[in-house]
Amino acid sequence: MKYGYYPGCSLHSTGQEFDKSFKAVCHKLGVELVELEKWVCCGASAVHNLSQLMAIALPMANLALLPEMELEEVVIPCASCFSRFKIAQHSVKTDKKLKRKVVEAIHKDCNDEAKVIHPLTIFSQKPLISQIPTLVERNLSGLKVACYYGCLLTRPPKITEFDVAEYPMTMDNVLRATGVTTVDWPYKTVCCGASFALSKPDIVVNLSHNVIQEAKLAGADAISVACPLCHANLDTRQDDMAKKYGTHPQLPILYFTQLMGLSLGISPEELYLHKHLTDVEKIFEKIGQPA
């Protein structure tokens, strides 16, 4: 299997743990990734608040790189990038006038037929999902994990074509295949505060605290995420939560690819587990120290 890989800005910076662990897991599972050489920012959660055309043009400029590299599919781990690509494709498919404007802006053809997929979709497809249990090297069943999908993987479902928006199970199914125990909880797709990370941190502290509290109530030892912004909000704001609400949550926040990697026998260093602000040592109390 060979996929074009669009990392996006976060995975090259504050979300580098996601990039490293995703690549390590793909290597282990025989999924080949080719990074789009000249990729640019997709506009993320900001550009569509200043210019609709720019917000559509940026993902389409990136998709135009695929045929140049003889690729048909692109895999995008960042939920925000994934969403912007899906929305852009949907917009040019349904609005011919807009499509002409985008072509004029990017000076290239609109590649609206390219397949944009999320890593969880690759890992949850047969036959890969049934092969995963045979590759497990480490038993993680003692670890209870709350799978947090956030907003943009599932919403709006007609555009992202990912999973059910109210109660998705794709990440649960993938992690269960690796032996992790996932919990039933109601905050799978409730917002963490998203792009207010820097502009309205008080909202982030409040919303992310709700998510963490619900995960704890469900008995989770950790939260698994698929978005660098969800990760940043849930991981880096725990000190602020302690200040505001009196107790420190101390709940490890991991990318689902890091958990997959641990079960597949990849070392914690290679998975960049040491990069998180909230200590992840607690998970080893449940699964034993690495050999």
Next chain:
Amino acid sequence: MTEAAINLDESSLKLTDLVSAVGGVDVSYCYQCGKCATGCPVAYEMDLVPTQLIHAIQLGLTDVVYKSKTMWLCAGCLTCTTCCPQEIDIAEVLSTIKILMTREGGTPQVPDVLKFTQSFVQNLNWFGRIYELGMVGMLKLRTGKFTQDMAMGMKMLKKDKFHLLPRLRGGSAVHQIFKRVKKQEKP
């Protein structure tokens, strides 16, 4: 009756038409069921819940709309867009109001949100890929809140989460796209 009467005439539709022309979403389908307000995770901070803002747009109350905090407090989670029984892309409507206000030089009630967007877009225009440390710097210059999140930032620096210098890849491509978009957006 303490509230002033709302005068409705043909000009009241102007705002609805403008939102439709700029954002491509027709708010006239809304019948104020309130589902968007119920689902919105940030409604507790808003002066008008999304339903009320959409109603104000329908009534052509540009002043009420522009003076609201609501669109600036939208986290972009798309819950409203997903649950609307009339399939109105409400989040897109809120973005459209922000675009209109920024074009007209309006003053947002939550200025830091616009400052973040402007810092992000400027950074993108310069570097092509987001240079996060530079963006934080730009934002702080705009807001003057230099000490906010200092402790967290230091921890992240210690963990080597940021690149200290920008990587200049794709900057010129994005800059060209920006120029061609601006040209097309000129009224």
